[in-house]
Amino acid sequence: MALVQRIILKLKPSALIRTPPMNYSTESSIKKSVFISQSKDIYTNLALQEWILENLNLTERHVLMLWQNDPCITIGKNQNPWQETNFQSLPHITDLGVKLARQKTDGSSMYHDDGNLNMTFFTPKERFNQKYNMEVIGRALFREYSLKVNSNTEELTLRNDYNISGNTKKLGKTNSYHQCSLLVKVNKVDFTQSLMNQKIGILQENGIKTKKSNIMNLCEENHNVTVKNLLKIIGWEYMRTSAFVVRDGGNQLANKQIGYQMINPTESWFPGISKIRESLTKWDWIYGQTPDxxxxxxxxxxxxxxxxxxxxxxxxxxxxxxxxxxxxxxxxxxxxxxxxxxxxxxxxxxxxxxxxxxxxxxxxxxxxxxxxxxxxxxxxxxxxxxxxxx
The missing domain is CATH 3.30.390 (Enolase-like; domain 1)
Known part of the structure; x- marks a missing residue:
């Protein structure tokens, strides 16, 4: 734990430079980190995601953030919570209810619980490559479980038409991220009940509506798939893959990376994260941001x-x-x-x-x-x- 904190602190202040140098690093000079968030609070994890986007110098360091949430729903920046969710039932669907959070990105509504694995790939904006990230996930699933996942679309699918992921992205001033939420062993009853559209007569003149699709948990295809194992195999696949193209460098390349780091998303580790989190919990953001x-x-x-x-x-x-x-x-x-x-x-x-x-x-x-x-x-x-x- 202390070692991890020293690594984070070592990034300051030079790591907080938001404008990267004109000459970008070569592929061989890029080092990769796999951050594992120790929080399961949706607002904290979304705040950490925004903090990394805005503050971390990714010129010579790419990051994969792995995280989970307690039961919650995330909606896109331009979505209507009363249209996308079973709003009145959210406090009662699980023992602790289901939290509602609006992301800083466009995208569809998504249900999260312990059966999801969320992955956020961070790179400089010029190196944003969602297809690369999807292929890394697909290769990890095939290498460990022989699962053939279609990674050539906007979502990861099994058997061509069963959706096993939700995706969104954001391009900042200098950095970017692609977020992918993988359905591993999600409670599908809670999933359906949380996202059940209330027929209350909303006429949405603008904004983004979630397209309904057939969903499937990875454990339905292979009962050996668990979130705990995926934390290891996807992180390892990420580190053994070359930085710019999907090329396997094996254990030799993986061992050259910075590696796994347990991250505690608190103010002492990430100064300013509390303010970001607070903004994500306000009524004006979660509900007031809704398009007319x-x-x-x-x-x-x-x-x-x-x-x-x-x-x-x-x-x-x-x-x-x-x-x-x-x-x-x-x-x-x-x-x-x-x-x-x-x-x-x-x-x-x-x-x-x-x-x-x-x-x-x-x-x-x-x-x-x-x-x-x-x-x-x-x-x-x-x-x-x-x-x-x-």
Whole structure:
């Protein structure tokens, strides 16, 4: 442990130079490190990933970071958490719940638990090569388990159509990373329940939606595959592979690398990481970063309440930066009385300017406080049923 900390401290201050020299190193001068994070907190590991990207001098040192998380969901920088996740159930899916984190990169939503192995490959921006990284993973799986993985696509697949990974990338000012999350022995029930799309009527006008695909754990293909073993074999494959091209240098090349290092992602090791982590946990980042969207729901009232030809009760909501900007609802003409008819704006302090939440029943009940007609009271009951799914 002390040796590892000395290695990290040795990188400062020269290692924190963000602009690499003009003449890049030759392939033979590159040394590789395999960092293994000792944290299973998603926010800490994402903060460590950003710290390395922004601070480490990778000119003559490439890094592979291996890490795991307690149950959580990661979503892309431009995704909608209420659309991508089973938002209301996340606190109850596991004994400790499922945390929600927004990454600093684009990409799809992904469920993590002890059955995932996350790998982040760090290089200078000019040397970014996702295909190289995927091939290293594929070669490790074949060498140890004889698993033939298709690594020629954006995702790693088995049997051509079963997805076993999630990938994202980021190109910084001088450095870059490719992150790959490998499905080893993930709880597929929790995976499915966590990412179950809530049908709450979101109309996403922009942003990125996750494409659904068939998923598979590596242990389903070969029961001998474990995360513990993969930590060793993928790290070793990485160190025995030449830095620029996928060429096997064997044990001789691997033994020349810096090797494995247990990393403690704390402020004393990585000054400034606490501030990065804090920013990743804020509401303004996790939810407020969501691209603008609208919510629309229609509900048909029974004939004993209104004319069957005019029985649609609807609501529309505009959300920007995670904040409710406007709410309107339409009342069938057969229920209209006085000024309460057609499309009505709900301009109340209980809703406008509030943080969006699927649970809007209480606020919307207040918005209907002026409904006094018996028919309107019946309609409001149905309206509560419509919005209770939010």
């Amino acid at each position: 969207f609208k919510v629309a729901r229609n509900f048909h009232l029974p004939e004993n309440v209104c004319n069957h030809l005019d029985n649609e009760f609807s609501m529309k909501m505009v959300v920007s930066g995670g904040i409710i900007k406007d709410v309107t609802f339409s009342v069938p003409s057969s229920l209209s009385t006085g000024s309460f008819h057609g499309e009505v704006c709900v301009m109340t302090r209980t809703l406008i300017g509030r943080q969006f939440s699927p649970d809007l029943l209480e606020n919307l009940e207040h918005s209907l406080k002026n409904l006094v007609d018996d028919k309107e009271k019946i309609a409001s009951d149905y309206f509560r049923e419509v919005v209770s799914s939010f």
